[in-house]
Amino acid sequence: MPRPHISLNFALSADGRITSVAGIASGWTSQADKDRFLHLRESADALLVGRGTLEADRMTMTAPQNPLRCVVSGKGRFDPAHPLFHTEGGPIHLLGIYHPPTSIGGTTPHHSSLPDFLATLHRDHGVEKLHCEGGATLVRELAELDAIDEIHLTWAAHTLFGGREAPGITGPPGDFLPASRQFELTHFEPRPDLGECFLSYRRA
Template sequence: MNRPHISINFAISADGKITSVAHKASGWTSEEDSQRLKQLREGADAIMVGRGTLEADRMTMTASNSPLRCVVSRSGNFDFDHPLFHSAGGAIHLLSEKPLTVDLPDVTSHSGSLSDFVKTLHLVHGVAHLHCEGGGKLVRELAELDAVDEIHLTWAGHHLFGGKTAPGITGLPGDYLTDSRHYELLHFEPREDLGECFLSYRRLRD
């Protein structure tokens, strides 16, 4: 493939939502889930999120192995006062529809399609494993490209978010994908003490 192996990681409520209607920030799951998130990051060469997720969670996308930190925004309205741009870690790569002028160290701006961006990360920057932490719109686009190879979920039975405008892992309910995507269950770890279950899936391909 002319792209990296791509994994995604989400916590979902009992009703399959990744956040509330009011876009509740991360931190509503257990400490074990937080540790799992860190472990998944350390297995990747690059971490990718959408700008909305970056800003909602005030994340710096750091890990001990200093993966590249990639942020996607169609509008290109990045807040360069955000902690991401002033924290130690891997080089930062930004994707927007139009070229940006960025005068910050270790920050590279890209323009064009998401497909071309992930190919560039793979072929130019040596990214073999790209790990995406949201949001739903970004994962929907990856799913449309059939580019989601692994899914890691923390099913949190202690929360019910509900609401038509509360997104799932592929964003708000809408049109179906053109084809079904088939996955096999690799890991199933129920934790009754936490009210959570840790799940991992792998894409089945012909």
């Protein structure tokens, strides 16, 4: 399918989880990880996030180049009081997959499948590079579509979340993907002083 180049960014605990079972919000990694998080945004034409992650982390999705700010919701429900809708930045695009998104002034609504939305961003809005910041449900769908080109990870050895239902980058343990996805390591930066390691992979 025609689509942008798609990258991901996640922090992982020592046991490969992105949150605790209770869904701990961001803030458990180092300042260096937070700086890397912001730096990775700077080459993107658009940022992408699922509604649950947007709300849990109170994200405003800003960057110096004012990328498009794109949020996905299965049911199309969005809170007009959320800080995203009251913070200056790039144009906001809301996708409702099963239902049209909540009507919020100053946003562009979309009601389609995720593949069609990606194609629209690429074709109609000139998005060449799309950077996804979660959550796991959205990444799972991207992985099933085989639509991931780069993965950036911070492996945080200082934290163990545990719990059978604590999610990894493609959600809680469950069914395997329909096929393996092959990536190669492109960046390896251990930071023993922080108890973290910064990693990057690209599609093989």
